[in-house]
Amino acid sequence: MRTGSSLLRMIALFSVLLLFVYFIPDTEARRGGGGKSVSRSGHASSGSFRGSQSYRHDSRGHNRSNRSYSNRDRRDNQQDRRSDGRDNRRDQRDDIRDDRRDHRDDVRDDSRRYRARRMVIGSTLTIASYDALTCHRTIIIYGGVTYLRCGTVWYNQAYSGVNVTYVVVNAPPGY
Amino acid sequence: MKGGFCMVPLFRWSSIYWMVFLLAGALVGAPVHAQAPEGTASANDSALSILKRTLNLLANQKQFSFTAELGFDVVQGDGQKIEFGSRRRLIIQRPHRIRLESQQRNGQQLQVIYNGSEISFFSARENKYAIIPKTGTLDDFLNVLVEELEVEIPLAQVGYKDFPEIIMEKIDAGFIIGESTVAGIVCDHLAFRNDQTDFQIWISKSGDPLPVRWVITYKHNEGQPQFWTQFIEWNLNPKIEDSTFSFTPPKGAERIQFMSQTSAYQQGVETPIKEDKQ
Numbered sequence: 001m002r003t004g005s006s007l008l009r010m011i012a013l014f015s016v017l018l019l020f021v022y023f024i025p026d027t028e029a030r031r032g033g034g035g036k037s038v039s040r041s042g043h044a045s046s047g048s049f050r051g052s053q054s055y056r057h058d059s060r061g062h063n064r065s066n067r068s069y070s071n072r073d074r075r076d077n078q079q080d081r082r083s084d085g086r087d088n089r090r091d092q093r094d095d096i097r098d099d100r101r102d103h104r105d106d107v108r109d110d111s112r113r114y115r116a117r118r119m120v121i122g123s124t125l126t127i128a129s130y131d132a133l134t135c136h137r138t139i140i141i142y143g144g145v146t147y148l149r150c151g152t153v154w155y156n157q158a159y160s161g162v163n164v165t166y167v168v169v170n171a172p173p174g175y
Numbered sequence: 176m177k178g179g180f181c182m183v184p185l186f187r188w189s190s191i192y193w194m195v196f197l198l199a200g201a202l203v204g205a206p207v208h209a210q211a212p213e214g215t216a217s218a219n220d221s222a223l224s225i226l227k228r229t230l231n232l233l234a235n236q237k238q239f240s241f242t243a244e245l246g247f248d249v250v251q252g253d254g255q256k257i258e259f260g261s262r263r264r265l266i267i268q269r270p271h272r273i274r275l276e277s278q279q280r281n282g283q284q285l286q287v288i289y290n291g292s293e294i295s296f297f298s299a300r301e302n303k304y305a306i307i308p309k310t311g312t313l314d315d316f317l318n319v320l321v322e323e324l325e326v327e328i329p330l331a332q333v334g335y336k337d338f339p340e341i342i343m344e345k346i347d348a349g350f351i352i353g354e355s356t357v358a359g360i361v362c363d364h365l366a367f368r369n370d371q372t373d374f375q376i377w378i379s380k381s382g383d384p385l386p387v388r389w390v391i392t393y394k395h396n397e398g399q400p401q402f403w404t405q406f407i408e409w410n411l412n413p414k415i416e417d418s419t420f421s422f423t424p425p426k427g428a429e430r431i432q433f434m435s436q437t438s439a440y441q442q443g444v445e446t447p448i449k450e451d452k453q
Contacts, residue, residue, distance in 0.1 A: 041327075045259070047402045049372055050369075156431070157429075158433060161326055164301050
């Protein structure tokens with residue numbers, strides 16, 4: 001009897017473990033907190049009267065291939081999740097940049113007035129990424145502009161499109 | 176009995192009239208409907224003339240305002256289609272004043288004002304704003320907004336002086352679908368197309384021929400996403416006050432910069448683009 005009860009306990013424990021292994025990742029994906037990241041901008045968001053012949057996700061196919069794995073693959077891929085997440089985030093950033101470029105192209109096509117495109121030198125951080133930095137912070141106001149120093153790096157807050165970002169800039173004069 | 180006798184042949188004759196009428200209608204109507212989607216000259220001309228009348232009305236309007244709800248599909252990497260959108264309010268006073276308010280579904284509220292001398296941008300969620308001096312017409316403002324400030328402007332394109340030409344040159348074929356009631360307004364339902372998009376527009380049949388709704392389908396993009404706009408209110412003579420085109424920062428709002436005002440942008444590399452790639 002004792003052996004039978006231990007066996008039952010082991011089966012129950014194994015079932016719970018299986019539940020974690022197989023179902024929790026899907027639940028996270030459904031919430032958008034796990035592997036599933038939601039793009040909020042695409043070609044239709046421009047409202048342009050022009051389309052594109054090939055869709056960006058189609059050509060890259062990265063997200064699609066990641067989503068079509070089987071249960072066994074899912075278990076095997078557990079340890080790859082973290083790096084996939086990094087890849088997805090990188091792809092997302094690429095997508096956002098590409099979508100923005102597409103949009104500019106669309107409006108240029110609509111208005112036929114586009115003249116030049118300028119690429120920003122240096123890196124930008126989201127508000128959350130900046131807040132997560134561990135460094136000594138100083139605020140300097142120079143020429144009506146607020147400069148934030150985090151360690152040895154200087155930042156300005158600036159709109160990148162409609163989003164507030166922290167962009168790495170030159171130190172204000174005298175610093 | 177006499178009256179009853181007379182009723183029978185009358186009924187029969189009327190039935191024959193109806194049959195002949197319907198048969199004629201079917202013979203005449205069928206080819207029209209079959210050809211219309213291909214953009215027959217007559218159908219195309221009628222549809223184009225209705226559309227042109229609307230576009231010209233807006234282009235020649237010194238000032239106007241509208242409130243609209245818009246939505247668009249974003250096809251995810253796994254093919255799932257998800258809709259996002261916003262409510263927009265736009266006030267235009269030519270030649271160089273515009274106020275655009277956008278209430279996003281995620282709670283964010285954005286405001287852009289151009290008064291001919293500066294552009295202000297405010298985001299309510301962060302309570303931050305930026306101001307950049309710029310001069311010029313509405314066209315100049317719209318170009319700066321897209322090229323330099325990288326702000327998406329669905330529906331603001333109606334502010335371009337040559338908006339009618341911009342739209343008309345993108346139409347390959349079109350036809351009138353018929354009368355259609357949208358949000359209680361009787362409209363002409365028109366359908367147009369080019370090699371990349373299908374475009375439907377519903378134009379009010381009573382009063383000023385203003386758009387009530389339009390839908391753009393990106394037929395070659397995966398999932399064929401759509402962009403739709405439902406116009407809630409039009410006003411061709413909006414009340415404009417001194418404060419309409421002047422920005423007053425809300426209490427506690429922090430001034431930041433546009434990316435183009437930072438040294439990171441100013442030291443960036445500019446890549447010239449051919450002005451007209453056609």
